Amino acid sequence: MSDPRQPLMDPAALNAFLREAFQQVADDFVVEDVKPFEVTVRTPIRTRHLRPGGTVSGPTMFALADVSAYVATLAMIGPKALAVTTNCSMDFMRKPADGVDLVATAKLLKLGRQLSVSHVLIHSVGLLAPVAQATMTYAIPPEPR
Amino acid sequence: MSDPRQPLMDPAALNAFLREAFQQVADDFVVEDVKPFEVTVRTPIRTRHLRPGGTVSGPTMFALADVSAYVATLAMIGPKALAVTTNCSMDFMRKPADGVDLVATAKLLKLGRQLSVSHVLIHSVGLLAPVAQATMTYAIPPEPR
Amino acid sequence: MSDPRQPLMDPAALNAFLREAFQQVADDFVVEDVKPFEVTVRTPIRTRHLRPGGTVSGPTMFALADVSAYVATLAMIGPKALAVTTNCSMDFMRKPADGVDLVATAKLLKLGRQLSVSHVLIHSVGLLAPVAQATMTYAIPPEPR
Amino acid sequence: MSDPRQPLMDPAALNAFLREAFQQVADDFVVEDVKPFEVTVRTPIRTRHLRPGGTVSGPTMFALADVSAYVATLAMIGPKALAVTTNCSMDFMRKPADGVDLVATAKLLKLGRQLSVSHVLIHSVGLLAPVAQATMTYAIPPEPR
Numbered sequence: 001m002s003d004p005r006q007p008l009m010d011p012a013a014l015n016a017f018l019r020e021a022f023q024q025v026a027d028d029f030v031v032e033d034v035k036p037f038e039v040t041v042r043t044p045i046r047t048r049h050l051r052p053g054g055t056v057s058g059p060t061m062f063a064l065a066d067v068s069a070y071v072a073t074l075a076m077i078g079p080k081a082l083a084v085t086t087n088c089s090m091d092f093m094r095k096p097a098d099g100v101d102l103v104a105t106a107k108l109l110k111l112g113r114q115l116s117v118s119h120v121l122i123h124s125v126g127l128l129a130p131v132a133q134a135t136m137t138y139a140i141p142p143e144p145r
Numbered sequence: 146m147s148d149p150r151q152p153l154m155d156p157a158a159l160n161a162f163l164r165e166a167f168q169q170v171a172d173d174f175v176v177e178d179v180k181p182f183e184v185t186v187r188t189p190i191r192t193r194h195l196r197p198g199g200t201v202s203g204p205t206m207f208a209l210a211d212v213s214a215y216v217a218t219l220a221m222i223g224p225k226a227l228a229v230t231t232n233c234s235m236d237f238m239r240k241p242a243d244g245v246d247l248v249a250t251a252k253l254l255k256l257g258r259q260l261s262v263s264h265v266l267i268h269s270v271g272l273l274a275p276v277a278q279a280t281m282t283y284a285i286p287p288e289p290r
Numbered sequence: 291m292s293d294p295r296q297p298l299m300d301p302a303a304l305n306a307f308l309r310e311a312f313q314q315v316a317d318d319f320v321v322e323d324v325k326p327f328e329v330t331v332r333t334p335i336r337t338r339h340l341r342p343g344g345t346v347s348g349p350t351m352f353a354l355a356d357v358s359a360y361v362a363t364l365a366m367i368g369p370k371a372l373a374v375t376t377n378c379s380m381d382f383m384r385k386p387a388d389g390v391d392l393v394a395t396a397k398l399l400k401l402g403r404q405l406s407v408s409h410v411l412i413h414s415v416g417l418l419a420p421v422a423q424a425t426m427t428y429a430i431p432p433e434p435r
Numbered sequence: 436m437s438d439p440r441q442p443l444m445d446p447a448a449l450n451a452f453l454r455e456a457f458q459q460v461a462d463d464f465v466v467e468d469v470k471p472f473e474v475t476v477r478t479p480i481r482t483r484h485l486r487p488g489g490t491v492s493g494p495t496m497f498a499l500a501d502v503s504a505y506v507a508t509l510a511m512i513g514p515k516a517l518a519v520t521t522n523c524s525m526d527f528m529r530k531p532a533d534g535v536d537l538v539a540t541a542k543l544l545k546l547g548r549q550l551s552v553s554h555v556l557i558h559s560v561g562l563l564a565p566v567a568q569a570t571m572t573y574a575i576p577p578e579p580r
Binding site for chain 3: 457459460495522
């Protein structure tokens with residue numbers, strides 16, 4: 001896109017915001033990179049994310065897709081804790097590598113006043129083929145007047 | 146459907162299977178009812194499921210939709226720990242009631258040899274309007290010969 | 291739902307609206323029944339809807355799901371030609387019966403000021419098992435002031 | 436992806452296949468480019484694709500997404516008319532430009548023996564921001580033995 005808008009928050013600002021607003025789960029997500037309309041977020045895999053046999057759980061992948069689309073939106077519009085997910089579609093394509101961190105790249109395809117729409121690819125670190133893709137829609141709360 | 150197949154597992158058998166196969170998260174899901182091609186599963190909401198402000202988190206709702214579609218499949222085909230989610234689509238329609246249990250009803254719309262397809266409605270206990278809907282596809286592992 | 295709202299349009303009014311607003315395709319859709327938050331719409335299958343071998347095409351099923359969710363919304367809010375689909379997810383579960391009409395039942399699960407969310411089941415007339423399910427989100431244009 | 440597989444069909448072969456297998460609608464789709472795991476398909480917009488006011492209809496966009504994911508799959512595995520769509524999710528993000536051709540780019544994210552999974556972006560020719568995105572799953576028929 002040739003949309004000239006630039007990010008309003010960098011990785012440090014986004015990580016600080018997540019720690020403050022979602023302290024229960026902030027350890028699960030590290031914003032690693034921010035570009036215009038695109039972010040990269042890592043989930044450091046710990047025992048609580050695993051299913052028997054060592055594979056990463058579905059809710060762990062959903063949570064990463066959800067947070068990365070949220071972070072992609074916030075990076076462009078600034079901190080608004082009230083944005084909410086309205087729709088998500090996910091394809092689970094391959095078994096994640098056992099016990100390896102997951103990294104999501106979320107691209108904002110639409111950033112309107114009321115909605116953002118993203119496409120997210122999730123990889124196991126070190127594997128070239130993605131383990132999952134997701135499309136996410138966020139509703140953006142109206143500005144207070 | 147007039148499909149004559151009947152469930153092979155009842156709530157007690159399904160709850161025992163979840164506790165054995167997914168011990169880390171089995172406390173989060175209680176199978177309450179099983180009918181042909183339909184199950185009801187409850188998530189007793191605890192502090193770890195909440196976001197700031199008291200609302201239930203998105204991953205908690207995803208996990209409930211995922212498990213209820215899995216349980217609906219297993220109830221009909223018997224215990225197969227290896228069935229995996231391949232696709233999920235969710236609409237988050239309303240804010241769940243604060244701190245109230247969630248109940249999911251999953252209906253199996255297709256039960257083939259390779260795939261099951263379900264529709265899931267999630268309610269906050271005590272509210273008539275659903276908080277979320279989901280469609281889930283599970284891949285069923287082939288029979289060992 | 292115990293939502294007390296009642297339909298503002300009956301099948302005759304909805305069919306007249308479709309013929310006026312979408313004259314190119316109105317022959318493809320017949321509104322057969324309207325209840326609160328639920329409608330039934332039929333597509334009379336003609337040669338142009340078929341693929342080689344006689345099966346009904348995917349776009350024919352998509353169009354029926356799309357129109358039935360639109361009609362379910364309009365039945366409750368009155369004629370607004372400008373409502374637009376924002377999201378659709380479909381599972382194609384079985385091959386439709388050759389050359390047989392399709393009937394869709396669309397249930398409105400959410401009817402807010404800005405969005406409606408529906409679940410649609412499509413059947414081949416005479417078959418008990420559904421051929422497809424869809425979830426549809428429509429954006430409702432704001433009222434002129 | 437570093438998957439070394441190369442396309443088995445080029446644009447001419449794919450266009451010839453579409454004309455033979457789907458003669459009713461083959462005019463609607465022109466395969467313009469084929470790379471490993473990626474294809475570009477154009478829909479030349481004609482009056483029958485338009486809604487009142489000049490906008491391109493939803494089913495036209497669905498059909499383009501569906502065909503482009505199918506073509507992306509066939510390009511890699513060769514002509515198999517029996518591959519069928521099992522799941523589709525679409526976000527309609529912007530109004531297409533009036534009367535302008537649509538171009539879809541479909542990327543194959545997974546190409547297994549039984550399933551292919553794609554991500555599709557649709558643009559109005561001349562506009563940088565995409566009008567729609569879709570994720571498509573195709574079931575691939577087993578090899579005859």
